[in-house]
Amino acid sequence: MKLKKVDALDFELSAVGFGCWAAGGSVVWNDADDDSTLRAIQRAVDLGINFFDVAPVYGFGHAEEMLGRALEGRRSQVIVASKCGLRWDDSHQIVNNLRPESIRQEIEDSLRRLKTDYIDIYQMHWPDPATPVGESMQALLALQAAGKIRHIGVSNFSRALAEEARAYGTIVSHQGLYNLLEHNPAHYHSIPLTYRTQAEILPDCLEHDMAFFPYSPLFQGLLTDHFKAEHQFDSRDVRSANPKLNGSLFQRYYQIRAQLLDFARQIGKPLSQVAINWLIDQAAVTSVICGAQTVAQIDENAASASWTLTADMRGAIERILQPHHDLLNQ
Numbered sequence: 146m147k148l149k150k151v152d153a154l155d156f157e158l159s160a161v162g163f164g165c166w167a168a169g170g171s172v173v174w175n176d177a178d179d180d181s182t183l184r185a186i187q188r189a190v191d192l193g194i195n196f197f198d199v200a201p202v203y204g205f206g207h208a209e210e211m212l213g214r215a216l217e218g219r220r221s222q223v224i225v226a227s228k229c230g231l232r233w234d235d236s237h238q239i240v241n242n243l244r245p246e247s248i249r250q251e252i253e254d255s256l257r258r259l260k261t262d263y264i265d266i267y268q269m270h271w272p273d274p275a276t277p278v279g280e281s282m283q284a285l286l287a288l289q290a291a292g293k294i295r296h297i298g299v300s301n302f303s304r305a306l307a308e309e310a311r312a313y314g315t316i317v318s319h320q321g322l323y324n325l326l327e328h329n330p331a332h333y334h335s336i337p338l339t340y341r342t343q344a345e346i347l348p349d350c351l352e353h354d355m356a357f358f359p360y361s362p363l364f365q366g367l368l369t370d371h372f373k374a375e376h377q378f379d380s381r382d383v384r385s386a387n388p389k390l391n392g393s394l395f396q397r398y399y400q401i402r403a404q405l406l407d408f409a410r411q412i413g414k415p416l417s418q419v420a421i422n423w424l425i426d427q428a429a430v431t432s433v434i435c436g437a438q439t440v441a442q443i444d445e446n447a448a449s450a451s452w453t454l455t456a457d458m459r460g461a462i463e464r465i466l467q468p469h470h471d472l473l474n475q
């Protein structure tokens with residue numbers, strides 16, 4: 146497995162990482178199966194993947210429990226990144242909350258579910274406009290001093306908010322929406338984004354020697370060989386709420402995906418590996434957190450690291466994307 150390093154961290158991260166949203170189970174992702182997910186995570190470790198991204202809200206605690214189970218006896222071999230700042234009630238309504246007392250509660254729940262006594266990178270999942278970021282940072286710094294977290298990261302923060310947070314302490318990583326078809330996305334599902342990934346966040350990470358973790362690197366499954374145009378997500382699947390995977394907007398993404406799939410076939414590689422390598426190639430990208438639910442999926446995704454895109458291949462991809470500049474920034 147290819148490894149990547151940034152100055153902010155004293156360990157190396159696998160270029161292909163593992164995203165655990167679908168490990169949250171069938172309450173959030175079509176057909177997610179616990180046994181299959183456990184095998185996929187364990188296979189990932191066997192393949193040299195050492196970076197696992199999770200959050201309490203994924204499956205309302207379930208994804209952290211699954212990761213904790215899958216890593217039993219192997220915790221010290223891997224880097225675990227979890228998050229705080231999205232709480233839910235009994236009816237699974239989610240609210241942003243980065244208040245210090247909430248963070249102090251969340252970390253205890255996460256450590257218990259993950260069966261660990263520390264989290265390597267603890268990320269503020271989304272901004273909480275009701276809480277000054279300095280107050281959240283003070284709570285996180287106290288957790289760091291207590292050894293419950295090793296490093297602090299941010300996710301979905303604007304560059305200005307990341308800068309504000311950095312005034313209180315070191316931020317080692319940023320996580321944001323970024324893939325072949327979403328360069329500077331303005332929305333994630335129906336949530337307006339206050340950052341532009343390629344234009345603002347990647348240069349910011351390079352400037353501050355921070356890691357960058359691109360999320361939804363496979364466009365939630367669209368950038369793979371197996372996605373079907375008639376794909377239906379049931380109403381519990383989070384992808385049913387993604388306008389880019391449904392309706393007329395979806396048709397445009399699907400057409401570009403068809404051209405990228407043709408290109409992938411010409412070079413004899415799966416589309417997933419083209420999408421992952423397009424990210425791995427970039428200096429600012431540290432670990433590509435691909436979701437996977439089966440051993441076959443993680444085998445295919447991990448094998449991306451065994452080859453690289455040539456300059457000619459990158460040129461061919463740019464020629465496919467160039468006429469769709471507007472879509473890449475929606």
Ligand SMILES: NC(=O)c1ccc[n+]([C@@H]2O[C@H](COP(=O)([O-])OP(=O)(O)OC[C@H]3O[C@@H](n4cnc5c(N)ncnc54)[C@H](OP(=O)(O)O)[C@@H]3O)[C@@H](O)[C@H]2O)c1
Nearest residue numbers: 164165166167360361362363364365366369435436442445
């Ligand atoms: N910070 C944030 O706000 C945020 C937001 C979103 C995601 N994330 C993180 O980023 C991670 C990845 O993003 P994501 O889960 O949205 O989407 P993704 O990685 O773009 O897509 C993952 C899905 O694609 C399908 N897939 C994966 N590999 C495949 C392969 N080789 N062949 C065919 N299908 C394949 C699987 O779904 P099917 O088999 O069901 O098609 C899988 O669940 C998450 O797990 C999470 O850790 C963070």
